[in-house]
Amino acid sequence: MSWLNPFGRIPTIMTAEEIIDFAQKKSIRVSTRSSLRLTRVDRTRIREVARLQEFAKHAKSKLRMAVEGFPSLDRLHPFYIELAEILVGIDRLKQALGAVYNCIPIIDEITNTHLEALKLADDFKQMKKTRRAAKGRISSVIRATSENLDFIIQAKVTMSRLPGVRPNSPTIVCAGFPNVGKSTLVKAVSTAEPDIAHYPFTTKEVIIGHLTMDSHIVQIIDTPGILDRPMEKRNEIEREAIAALKYLGQVVIFMIDPSEACGWSMTDQYSLYQEVKRMFPVNPVIVAFNKIDITPQEQLDTAREMIPDAHEIVAAEGIGIQQLMKEALDAIDLRSLEEAINDFKSSLSQGETDSMGNQ
Ligand SMILES: Nc1nc2c(ncn2[C@@H]2O[C@H](COP(=O)(O)OP(=O)(O)OP(=O)(O)O)[C@@H](O)[C@H]2O)c(=O)[nH]1
Numbered sequence: 130m131s132w133l134n135p136f137g138r139i140p141t142i143m144t145a146e147e148i149i150d151f152a153q154k155k156s157i158r159v160s161t162r163s164s165l166r167l168t169r170v171d172r173t174r175i176r177e178v179a180r181l182q183e184f185a186k187h188a189k190s191k192l193r194m195a196v197e198g199f200p201s202l203d204r205l206h207p208f209y210i211e212l213a214e215i216l217v218g219i220d221r222l223k224q225a226l227g228a229v230y231n232c233i234p235i236i237d238e239i240t241n242t243h244l245e246a247l248k249l250a251d252d253f254k255q256m257k258k259t260r261r262a263a264k265g266r267i268s269s270v271i272r273a274t275s276e277n278l279d280f281i282i283q284a285k286v287t288m289s290r291l292p293g294v295r296p297n298s299p300t301i302v303c304a305g306f307p308n309v310g311k312s313t314l315v316k317a318v319s320t321a322e323p324d325i326a327h328y329p330f331t332t333k334e335v336i337i338g339h340l341t342m343d344s345h346i347v348q349i350i351d352t353p354g355i356l357d358r359p360m361e362k363r364n365e366i367e368r369e370a371i372a373a374l375k376y377l378g379q380v381v382i383f384m385i386d387p388s389e390a391c392g393w394s395m396t397d398q399y400s401l402y403q404e405v406k407r408m409f410p411v412n413p414v415i416v417a418f419n420k421i422d423i424t425p426q427e428q429l430d431t432a433r434e435m436i437p438d439a440h441e442i443v444a445a446e447g448i449g450i451q452q453l454m455k456e457a458l459d460a461i462d463l464r465s466l467e468e469a470i471n472d473f474k475s476s477l478s479q480g481e482t483d484s485m486g487n488q
């Protein structure tokens with residue numbers, strides 16, 4: 130499903146040195162046909178002009194691709210915008226894209242000046258020198274922006290690792306403290322294959338699994354564990370989980386481990402649950418007590434008192450998960466989701482009608 134990630138389709142971006150090499154190879158291979166009636170000087174001129182033009186053309190096209198291949202940051206799903214901010218930094222990215230793009234008119238100017246000089250030159254040594262000087266100056270412009278190109282390449286790698294999100298599918302986000310069994314649940318119910326381990330912070334990025342329920346393709350999102358602490362103290366990985374809750378979670382399954390085998394107390398987990406409810410007051414939050422197979426009765430009773438309507442499950446054995454998933458899907462307002470999809474479809478067909486009318 131990586132094609133649903135707008136950063137997954139960016140074509141290969143070359144480094145500064147790769148662009149220079151590529152343009153150089155293309156320019157050497159350029160073949161010119163000129164009439165034998167021309168003087169040697171004029172034939173040289175034609176060849177040098179063609180080489181310079183070819184060099185500039187390929188250098189510009191690779192720079193342009195680096196920028197235009199990037200999805201427009203203003204039109205992305207907010208989940209990707211927030212993650213671009215957390216993982217890459219949007220201002221820095223925009224600045225890098227702008228700087229690379231700004232090389233194009235500079236290359237045009239250098240090319241034009243040297244083409245003029247080539248037209249006026251009357252011996253071939255001078256012509257070769259002019260062509261070499263132009264290529265040298267263009268290469269310097271590209272090298273001067275190499276840090277920006279490297280930054281864009283790195284941003285592409287980072288962003289393309291994110292999962293593909295279907296913005297119009299019912300979406301359940303599974304959240305909670307580290308090590309409570311979120312990945313175990315997501316793996317049990319969906320196509321996702323997250324790593325599961327007995328230590329905290331096993332999941333380091335948002336993972337999306339799919340399942341079919343009542344003829345809907347439902348997305349279930351596994352998130353890294355979050356701790357009960359102020360937002361500004363949260364690390365990049367936790368903030369990625371919060372972004373999934375904020376922008377994707379039409380319903381949240383908040384998982385609690387009342388056995389405390391996860392390493393955090395019931396009180397801490399309860400307080401994070403309250404915070405999640407406070408942060409996202411609109412979306413329903415369903416609580417699942419996991420690991421009840423190893424929870425002592427007394428601890429289970431205390432948990433039940435704190436959150437009376439929680440589901441009780443053993444994710445590792447699939448116990449109670451059907452009922453939990455059904456309640457999660459029921460909590461999603463499918464009607465308004467279908468209306469949104471229908472609006473979207475009719476806006477598309479409206480667009481087609483408009484463009485046909487314009488023909
Ligand atoms: N006894 C018992 N252990 C479970 C159950 N569910 C998960 N576990 C165990 O709990 C540990 C943590 O499970 P994960 O699914 O990796 O937990 P997580 O919440 O995804 O953890 P992070 O990715 O680190 O946040 C693993 O050792 C699981 O085998 C359960 O229902 N009962």
Ligand SMILES: [Mg+2]
Binds near residue numbers: 352
């Ligand atoms: Mg996990």
